[in-house]
Amino acid sequence: MELHPLTADDHELIELARRTVDANTDGPDGIYTMGAAVRGADGRTYAGINLYHFTGGPCAELVALGHARAAGARELTTIVAVGNENRGVQALCGRDRQILLDYHPTIRVILPGPGWALVTDLLPAAFPWHP
Template sequence: MRPTLPSSARELTDADEELVDLARRAIDENTDAGPDEEGVHTMGAAVRAADGRVFTGVNLYHFTGGPCAELVALGAARAGGAREITVIAAVGNHGRGVVGPCGRDRQVLFDYHPDIRVVLPTPRGPRSVAIADLMPLATAWSMEGGSVPAEG
């Protein structure tokens, strides 16, 4: 049975493809793991801000749960003055292709950028999807209100 894609799933735009390429370049230029080796830097991510600027990051693996590439890219964007992020893509090293965000990253994306689109691998190739579709029955969080059921 073929998985059903959410209604928000869209084919990648040229700008989305460029974002995937930038994430791939970020990890290809910075991975510390050879083929079939584990490493500290094995994932690259790129985010696009509403103003069109792009920021990249690579993960920092650590046994305590070091930051994923997606969170590093979000931090780089914030440090660069970007406040609204519209799309994010992550890519594995050694040609592993697009990789969807882990649960922690999905929650962070949902909380800080509820309108963001996420590039995911699907049976039909990479697609961008609204973060809300990756968070069924989500709990939203904010500094002011803590955790509350997300409106849906």
């Protein structure tokens, strides 16, 4: 899979996710906190934070998608997830990848590396479910 170079807008999105997780982290006591940010086709950005819970809780990426949807953004172009405690850009989990494929099949996913790939490249031969 080829990673494409990051743009200035991509770095801005990474910074939004980093600021979100830094401001809302649950701390270093073994709690895994993630921040995420998405960019709409109109350039507006939306952030989210995961809700840690022993049953799993929603991922930061899904919270950011919900934030964007609640604000009326239906077309998203880019997403990134950043870990707390300076862990930097993180890869998305399989559930998040599947949901992105189903709702936003052309979205760019910023990956550790640095670079980005289309969500379709992250789930080759995936089963597409169309809501």
